[in-house]
Amino acid sequence: MIAELPERNPSLWREYQEALAAAQGQSLFLRESGLYPLTGRGDINTYSVFAERMRALLRPGGRMGIIVPTGIATDDTNKVFFARVVEQGELAALYDFENREGIFPAVDSRMKFSVLVLKKEKDQAPARFAFFLTRPEGLEDPARVFSLTPEDFRLLNPNTKTAPIFRSRRVV
Missing domain, CATH: 3.40.50.150 (Vaccinia Virus protein VP39)
Structure with missing residues (x-):
């Protein structure tokens, strides 16, 4: 289903990619900031x-x-x-x-x-x-x-x- 998004629904695919990048950034911050050992x-x-x-x-x-x-x-x-x-x-x-x-x-x-x-x-x-x-x-x-x-x-x-x-x- 997600693999088909770029062609079937490009705007939803962009939203998904942005959400994924945000989640990865938050995860990196939580792991690497030193605030949450x-x-x-x-x-x-x-x-x-x-x-x-x-x-x-x-x-x-x-x-x-x-x-x-x-x-x-x-x-x-x-x-x-x-x-x-x-x-x-x-x-x-x-x-x-x-x-x-x-x-x-x-x-x-x-x-x-x-x-x-x-x-x-x-x-x-x-x-x-x-x-x-x-x-x-x-x-x-x-x-x-x-x-x-x-x-x-x-x-x-x-x-x-x-x-x-x-x-x-x-x-x-």
Whole structure:
């Protein structure tokens, strides 16, 4: 189909070529600028570089929160970023939601997203987690929310350093 565009629809072909060049330029910038050493690699996701940029802009004593796909903590392409925020004690919370109850009506019900909260504080307080939530009210259930320290991550996922996923505190 694309191979036929130059002859069938030259203006659409030019648009395609321009979009391709723009995407390649953006990819090159994200990989080579030095601004995204943790997420500007592999299959780059916009949400990942957004999270890394927000992290870089945090001032000492600051906090940030962002809603991103849960892959920020579980995908192989984000493991360097996630391991760094865990090891540096910058992870304050990760609350994973499934969109089955339509929190975001325009988003597919199978989509998993998380509230990611990072901090630049001196304390080494454990990070708080909850997974498989369908409504924000689930955070009020003490059986669903649990804490993990950087050492817990080293013990639970020493190779991947991604987030271990538990349905409840009881499993931890």
